[in-house]
Amino acid sequence: MSAELRMLRGGTSPGYLLIHGFLGSSDDWRDVVHASGGVREILAIDLCGHEGCSEALQAASFNGFVESLAANLRKRNIGPVHGVGYSLGGRIVLGLSQRYPDLFSAITLISTFPGYENEHERVARCKSDMEWARRLRVSSLPEVLRDWYSQPIFASEEWTGQFWDKMQSRCINITNESAAEMLLALSSAQMPSYWGFLENTDYPVTMIVGERDRKYVAIAHEFARRNQRGAVCIVGGAGHSVLLEKPVELAKLLQFQ
Numbered sequence: 002m003s004a005e006l007r008m009l010r011g012g013t014s015p016g017y018l019l020i021h022g023f024l025g026s027s028d029d030w031r032d033v034v035h036a037s038g039g040v041r042e043i044l045a046i047d048l049c050g051h052e053g054c055s056e057a058l059q060a061a062s063f064n065g066f067v068e069s070l071a072a073n074l075r076k077r078n079i080g081p082v083h084g085v086g087y088s089l090g091g092r093i094v095l096g097l098s099q100r101y102p103d104l105f106s107a108i109t110l111i112s113t114f115p116g117y118e119n120e121h122e123r124v125a126r127c128k129s130d131m132e133w134a135r136r137l138r139v140s141s142l143p144e145v146l147r148d149w150y151s152q153p154i155f156a157s158e159e160w161t162g163q164f165w166d167k168m169q170s171r172c173i174n175i176t177n178e179s180a181a182e183m184l185l186a187l188s189s190a191q192m193p194s195y196w197g198f199l200e201n202t203d204y205p206v207t208m209i210v211g212e213r214d215r216k217y218v219a220i221a222h223e224f225a226r227r228n229q230r231g232a233v234c235i236v237g238g239a240g241h242s243v244l245l246e247k248p249v250e251l252a253k254l255l256q257f258q
Contacts, residue, residue, distance in 0.1 A: 016041025016042055016043060016082060016083060016257065017041065017042075017043045017044070017082055017083045017084075017085055017255075017257060018044050018045075018046065018074075018079060018082045018083070018084050018085070018105075019043065019044070019045040019046065019085045019086070019090070020045075020046045020048070020084070020085070020086040020087070020089075020090030020091070020093050020094055021045070021046070021047075021048065021087055021089075021090050021244075022087045022088035022089045022090050022091075022112075022242075022244070023088060023089045023183065023184070023187075024146075024175060024180060024183075025087070025090075025244075026047055027045035027046065027047050029087070029244055029245060030043075030045050030244070032245075032248035032249075033244065033248040033251050033252045033255065034252070034257065035248075035252075036248055036249045036252035036253075037252035037253075037255060037256070037257040041257060043257060044079070044082075046070075046090075048089075048090075048093075048183075062186060062191060063092075063096065063186065063187055063188075063191040063192040064096070064192070064193075066093070066186065066187060067093060067096035067097055067100060068100070070093065070097065071097055071100065071101050071104070074097075074104060075101075079104065080101075080103060080104040080105065081103060081104060081105055081106040082104070082105060082106065083105065083106055083107045083108070083109065084097065084098060084104065084105040084107070084108045084109070085108070085109045085111070085255065086108075086109075086110060086111065086113060087111040087112060087113075087243070087244045088111070088112045088113060088114075088241065089187055090111075090113075091110040091111055091112065091113025091114075092113055092114065092115075092116075092187075092189060092192055092195075093187075094108050094110065094113075095108075095110070095113070095115065095116075095195040095198065095199075096192065096193075096195075098198075098202070098204060099195060099198045099202075102204075105204065106204075106205075107204055107205040107206070107207075108204050108205075108206055108207075109206075109207045109208075109209065109255065110206065110207070110208045110209070111208075111209045111210075111243055111244060111251070112209070112210055112211065112214060112217050112241045112242070112243055112244075113208065113217075114189050114217070114220060115194065115195040115196050115198075115199055115220070115224070116189060116192055116193055116194035116195050116196060117189065117190065117194055118194050118196060123190050124190075126188065126189060126190035127188070127190045130184055130185055130188045130190055131185070133145070133149070133181075133184060134181040134184050134185050135181075136148075137177045137178075137180050137181040137184065138177055138178065138181050140177075142175070142177055142180070145177075153215075153216075154214050154215075154216050154217065154240065154241040155214075155240045155241045155242060196227065199224060199227065199228055199231070200227045200228055202228075205230075205232075206224075206228065206230075206231045206232070207231065207232040207233075207234065207254075208220075208221045208224050208225075208231065208232070208233050208234070209233075209234045209235075209236065209243060209251065209254055210233075210234075210235055210236070210243070211235070211236050211238075211239030211240045211241060211242070211243045211246065211247070212235050212236060212237050212238065212239065213238070213239060213240040214239070214240045214241045217241065218235060221233045221235065234254050236250050236251065236254070237250075
């Protein structure tokens, strides 16, 4: 098994499956769910190696993890549902939807990178990942997290001292080694490019990004250029962490029903 499921809200039938980002947990979605209306059942995944899951990371590759998670979902008779993923979670939603199209009826990708088409960029990301993993193994987790979340894609005026405390407290039960393993196994450098899938899929696809996250705003515009049936939503005042920074605005966009 590669994940644990938590019901964030009960209802009459399954409607949504939510997957959090790197170093997160299903609790990251609670403010979003609380701010939304509707009565559909909402399930959230705790990815192994992260806070909410009791199991260690078992898959040594992105594709292996996707396969393991798909088997888990099928055992539980999950689907078709609306798949919603944030960052790493969005990339996992892409992997699941390409390989197992019957799992989802629609997908929403929040601050999600569809993959590298340029091999030089992929290699550069691999080198960067290895350096971050090295730092995770030899430095204190709070120190590494402070630098991790100081990267330009997370830029936002909302990052107060209280917000920093929240970001660090959500990682309190994550070990340095599990964070390093998850980073290396599930990095965007380890997954296929899903650009071709996004261009040709029949799924209704929505891409949500924060306006201060310039890299992902550009990705969203490129997605809109390649898939004119897709929808793009840009959230004002947010950086990469739309899920945590603007839960009320995100709830309105997701419209859980």
